[in-house]
Amino acid sequence: MSYCVNCGVELDASSRECPLCNTPVLNPKELNSQVWQKMAGHNTGEARTPFPEEKGQVETVKRKDFGVLLSTVILASAITCGILNFLVFADSAWSLAVIGACVLLWVLMIPVVIYTKLSAYLALLLDGAAAVIYLYMLTFLTGSSRWFWGLGLPIAVLVTAVTEALTLCIRMLPRSFLTVALYLFTAVGLLCVGLELMIGYYLAEKIALRWSAVVLTVCVILDMALITMLSRRRLRNEVRRRLHF
Known part of the structure; x- marks a missing residue:
């Protein structure tokens, strides 16, 4: 038992049109091209379907474009925090922690989305340098640089050296x-x-x-x-x- 999709009247099994509103009766398994032509008012004899015949494809985002986007967001975050620290919350140099974190994040992002051909050894060296810069910026918040020279810098150098050695062993x-x-x-x-x-x-x-x-x-x-x-x-x-x- 079937019903008209337009007015809901009950249809016979052999009905090709609704007896009340003349809406064509379609069998989902048999999309008759002539019926679709009649619905669209075409008499050209060309088969038509209600579905798009051309497949659309979304252009893929290039890794360099994604890197530009992330760099812009990181740069904007650093500049915004610096301006807020200078103009509004000027009690302490808290923005240095955020700026240092942004620098570290951007350096870590270089071999992933910005320049994928960068040498692994150079990338690790840059990561270590960025970590050292970040730790040094924190000395302005702590009021003392003793912990940086006595602990922060040696640990950063040690971690960088061990990572470089591990990478060398794995690659060579x-x-x-x-x-x-x-x-x-x-x-x-x-x-x-x-x-x-x-x-x-x-x-x-x-x-x-x-x-x-x-x-x-x-x-x-x-x-x-x-x-x-x-x-x-x-x-x-x-x-x-x-x-x-």
């Missing part, structure tokens, strides 16, 4: 799941030891290992296990088969 040495894990655990152990030594010397002028010794021990055990798996072909293949890599 044999690379697989096991070798990358070996490089990563080694880097984590060395980084933790360096952090504790720097923090301890800054706070108490004492060089001692406590929590980092535990982390280093775990990393050494994992490194020894990985080296053993890498040196034994059958063991290495079995681990790869079981872990599906």
Whole structure:
């Protein structure tokens, strides 16, 4: 049982038009071109459908355009905060923290959306420099630069150096799941030891290992296990088969 889509009157199974309002009766499975021509008032004999025949396509946004947009937003945020700090909220130089964060964010964004051909080593070096600049800007808020020269700058240099070394190992040495894990655990152990030594010397002028010794021990055990798996072909293949890599 069917009904007219226009007036709702009940239709016979063989009806081609509504007996009341003369609306064509359409079978969804059979879109008769002549019926659509009659509805549109065309007698040209060309088949027409109620659906668009041409497929539209939205132009994709280029990565460089996206980078320009993000750069504009970051620059506007930095300038706006600087103006507000200078004209309205002039009690402290709080805008330096925001401006430094904007600089750091923009530098981190360079190899991703602005210049993708940038060397990985140079990108990491720029990230470290941006972090140092951000930490130095914070010294104007704390009123002292002692923590920057004694702790902030050495930690930033250490993290940058360890990251550069890890990237060098991954790119230049044999690379697989096991070798990358070996490089990563080694880097984590060395980084933790360096952090504790720097923090301890800054706070108490004492060089001692406590929590980092535990982390280093775990990393050494994992490194020894990985080296053993890498040196034994059958063991290495079995681990790869079981872990599906």
